[in-house]
Amino acid sequence: MISTVQWLLQISLLLWLGKGLAATQGKPGCQERCGDVDIPYPFGIGSAGCYFDEWFEVTCNNSTNPPKPFLKGINLEVLNVSLDGTIRVNNPVLLSQNCSGKPSNDTQWWEGGPFSFSDTYTRFTAVGCSVLAYFVQDNTLIGGCMTFCTKDVTAAKNASCYGLACCQTQVPPGLLSFTAKLDTFSDGSADEQQPCKYAFMVDQEWFISNVPDPHTVKDMEYVPAVLDWRIYNATSNASTSNPNTSTSFCGNNTLCSTDNQTLSLTCSCLPGHEGNPYLPQGCQEYRSKNDSYNINIGISFTKGTSEIPILLRSIIAIGALGTLLLVISAWWLYKVLKRRKKIKYKKKCFIRNGGLLLEQQLSSSKGNVDKTKLFTSKELEKATDHYNENRVIGQGGQGTVYKGMLMDGRIVAVKKLKIMSDSKLEQFINEVVILCQINHRNVVKLLGCCLETEVPLLVYEFIPNGTLSEHIHGQNEEFPITWEMRLRIATEVAGALSYLHSAASVPIYHRDIKSTNILLDDKYRAKVADFGISKFVAIDQTHLTTQVQGTFGYLDPEYFQSSQFTEKSDVYSFGIVLIELLTGKKPILSTRSEEWKSLASYFILSMKKDHLSDLLDARVIKEGRKEDINEIAFLARRCINLNGKKRPTMIEVAMELERIRKCQGDFKAQENFEEIEYNTTELIGPWDVTSISTDSCLNTNASSSSDI
Template structure:
């Protein structure tokens, strides 16, 4: 029952709001660009502020921006207090006349002469008031036909002072009516010193003024020199101005009346007749605008509009009026209204619930579609066929989390482009900085590379191999999330100008050892041998401490222990590609060794894999490096930093190792285990040399170096 009452009240409220909205006043200005008010005073047409907003110069309003905005009739410079369209009146602030001497004083009031305004004498709207002890004040009225009339009164002296909010009750005050159509008049104050009974003073100020009678009797306190009081002015439109109204411009018959408004001649001002308009009964608004009079819904407030329907009938609004119709069964109406409302609410709730369910299902189906499209089934197959792969620690990120991390994959977050996608820098909700790889193209070949990279990286746990944190398969393109490596690639490091951490010989040797160690781990120590297949300086990253991280396993492959080679489609990067693999299509562990040899040549020379120092057929750094060594020109192509810091025998040892790695016959290349051990031995011998210079001969160090070289030779 309580729910029914609430619903019924809601229906009543909706009906009342609709009715009040229908009764709302239309705009009172001629177009939307016109200012509708100034301060707290509404400015309706034919008055207006700004060009094109008023009917004639007499009706122009200026809004003065003092401490408070105040409207003024521009031509006669009187402050406007209120404009009433229905009664054709405007209340203005008008100065009073005062005399504080004992001589007769007069003043003329000619502001309204030849204007469409006049002081209202309709139903005693304004009064002529005289105040002060023994004050005899008179008003000489001047009419358009040059006739003259006189009026005035005498204010007696009395002991009683002026009283706030009281009528002028013959105590130091008197009132007189004024004639209609008054525009110009003169006021005279004649002080009377006789019979003042000892009260008052010859120096007391006397006053005479016109004032809004209602305001004077309710709000007036006491007069002061130079003050102003409200006065009601009547106004009309001369014939020329009337015909320029919007309601007359499109009227060829010069009609003064239609179904919503009527216009009439009014009174004589300055020997001409003025016109005024009003909305017809049943209509309200501004009759001076086209469509300004709108139908009034009398049924909204029956008492105010004197609706006379009987109790057994109800009011029904019609155009311009209303009618009384037989009232319907109230209980039945309530039942129908409540039932309809409950039905509508039920349909809304059911529709909303259905929408949420359908949307959730669509979202689930879309995620399933993307999961299949992004190789989710292939990933499951790879995991099920390889029991050694462990991806329990690999997180499956949702798309919303990665969108927030990269600011919706903004171009400002791009930090590089890998072989299979674009790399973005992002920050997860827990504050971790990550690198997110987003695939560029969705096709079977790229998906195979993507899933392969997930499987490969899930098997690897090495400090010099980039760590896979997770992946996302529920988006339109697959995403991989890695640990963020801040110091860029080895190629950038060698070709840049890093003054804080320059690529010294020790730094280059350490990088070579760490890369060799990572490849040795992939070839020999991982659960299944893994061939990287794309070793190059741009796939070797440097972390915050300039430690290496081997990355980009998109085309890597794991093989069975008994296998010796792979025979996939030839892939790789020109300049690093094993010539034997290119010819035969068979990729072995020695193919990774060749690519590492190119990286080692880059570390020694500082040049790129496709070198700018070679000529003709020797644009390849590998070929140029080998030919330079064979021609005993090694020291001509080495980086200056290497030559400055290192002994020649150390350089020659590493250069010979690089040359062996670049041998065109794969069988003659060393394994990554041998490469790693030789580089570590070189590093140890260099440390021993440093210790010898500092501390002299140390037998233990010599023994350690000897053991290292014995291992290498074995």
């Protein structure tokens, strides 16, 4: 009898272990394969229980041989699924120009889903002669490249994809949506021999291995691309070893990595284990085929002995007491480990968010470092009501801004950055270090930062009246932006940029001047903000060679072509802001014909044809003096000169604006504040320096560098 029990227990245990070894990649009872492609959970085919949510639903098209799987949510063919967080799909060739029979779709949009283009494996690629290819998100340029052709087109075809008839650029991390655009330019090559131009997202490894001639892609409707995927809106109660409980998403013997900001997680098997970490028993201990299981279970009884029940009761009592002590000890140990884990996690976040590098940068700087405070996560959670959505006052490419109130009653703006890549971490440290060096009344003030959270937090002084862009283009009737305010704001911004370029202890290039980065305080004074991509430059340094970054419409054409950013590049961007103040129009004219979509080009054309009055804002014409408007327009035109050497410096721009303001004050005093009407048809006269200088205030030396 005893030997029979032993045998049954051994068989049961072997069957249980065998069940673990035979664990599948999909959920039990669900189809795990479509054609030649394995579909592991959280992806799935069939009923709703076979996949995590609708984004992970896969349909199997059995009309082809072999059958082909498709992601139902985005209608892309699946080529391969990896449990390391990537999926390979057939992606359409997005954009084409002058290509017979090719589509010209220019937008992909996956907002709200778990997929984004992989910045590790996927590249934005353009093919053709004299192509300027770029992709934008919310009117912000996020990447692009240019191609050139030699006269020997055959040689260009066989060249690598480094600019000769083919160019590539890296995809930014977390790219969920974008619009691709193709422009052409003349480089003196015979590009009429290759009129077909097109762009696409492609798996770089596949492109290198399978496409010896990039021009063959024009005959393809789809090319492989790699997407990253994560699990959103799932809960996990462990970040190291995950037990099998109802509140845990990852299975047993797994590592679970969570992201508290995006409420997303990824699972992986513990070292020494293999399988699917998203299934409850998916990860099993790895064993070779030669291993054997030796299971010896011994059970002995003494027949006819009355001591057996007493012994059993003693064992049970001792076991119960031991179990109670074990539970108490485990609970105490859990609390200690949790506290240590929390401290360790904050320290890990501090290091990952660049705390050590930031401390090093700040300790070597000579700015107002002692005034920059390190806030705790609890302070900022309380200040923003746990980052309540009702407290959101702005969102952008770098993160979300919340309105908050500190314990001392100060109103602040808390900027919560997005998921940190190496580039975003560099921008964060860069902004903190730069703002610590700046002490100027027209530059937004940094109060401190917090590094012990999943993503860094920046704390600024609160600027209540929004951005200059909102006031120019929103046309607030309750408090309209007058000519006097426009002139004063322009002068204040020019003064701040002049300070950054010439008066700061180390010169600083802002690199992203635009009306949305100019804030207005309670007295509608200008505050320059957003120094995420700004750079320090040596005093004897004339330019920076960097990857092209900035906002489409404000970007210096010279910088875009050469990747060399100079102080005159900031001058160009400021010139676009001046034109916005004069015209009330956005940098990209969406209502105009394709030929004149750029406000800068349309502004220059209007000046050449003496039709600038047709472009000016009605309030500017009504309130401004003709001479002042002429001078500002001429100054803006000099700022956006395509030749950077012919643009004025920011010191010269600031002095000129200060002089115009003073002349305007003298004029008003002389006229005793009487309203003067102008004939708008005579507003624009000859655009030469002499005519403007003689029409303006006689005291041209009224403003000096000391006034600025």
